[in-house]
Amino acid sequence: MTGTGRICVGAIAGAFGVRGEVRLKSFCVPPEAIADYGPLWTEDGTRSFAVRLTRPVAGALGARLDGIATREAAEALRGVRLHVDRDALPGLPDDEFYHADLIGLAAHDTGGALLGHVRAVHDHGAGDLLELARPRGPAVLVPFTRAIVPTVDLGAGRLVIDPPEGLFE
Structure with missing residues (x-):
């Protein structure tokens, strides 16, 4: 946006x-x-x-x-x-988001630790990927699925990621 x-x-x-x-x-x-x-x-x-x-x-x-x-x-x-x-733009159902609304959100793990911020949203045909700019280290692509991203709170400017093992290593 x-x-x-x-x-x-x-x-x-x-x-x-x-x-x-x-x-x-x-x-x-x-x-x-x-x-x-x-x-x-x-x-x-x-x-x-x-x-x-x-x-x-x-x-x-x-x-x-x-x-x-x-x-x-x-x-x-x-x-x-x-x-x-x-x-x-029309409103969306509760489980759908405009890409522009996701960019800039803070991404936290399930324990509350900051993982980074959403830099971009990519769609290469197999589902959306969130590109996270991390405080340290290279950017990470996170599959934007309910299992991996169980919480999106636009009002609070954050989302929660439950990353699969090894994603941030």
Whole structure:
């Protein structure tokens, strides 16, 4: 999450066609939900765009952004990450979390000792992994399962990890 209370939901992968359409890479599930959250903001918050999806394209979505009418203007946005106000996102069930809400949480073991802080959340297809930055030593990837991470307390800014033997050695 950015300091402005916004979460990254996509990025512009380049121009598509000659009339200002962009190739939009969505980080939402389903990908088309990116158009449902109202205006999307640039990371620095200086520009916002209303988004209208046009068609699927290879590995992305075709989209029109307000104020972008030429291929050159669309191409100039290549690589721009798009954010949405956190309040625009739907609520989740108790056992699901937005990755942005997990980043920065303190991670403690079941005895209360600090193990580190969540630096990132990775999903390589077999389930989420929490990347923990430790006070000493290299970062550790922790499977984000209920058995290994039995407690997530967003209000307290912490989670509890019951690591399998050898994970932190």
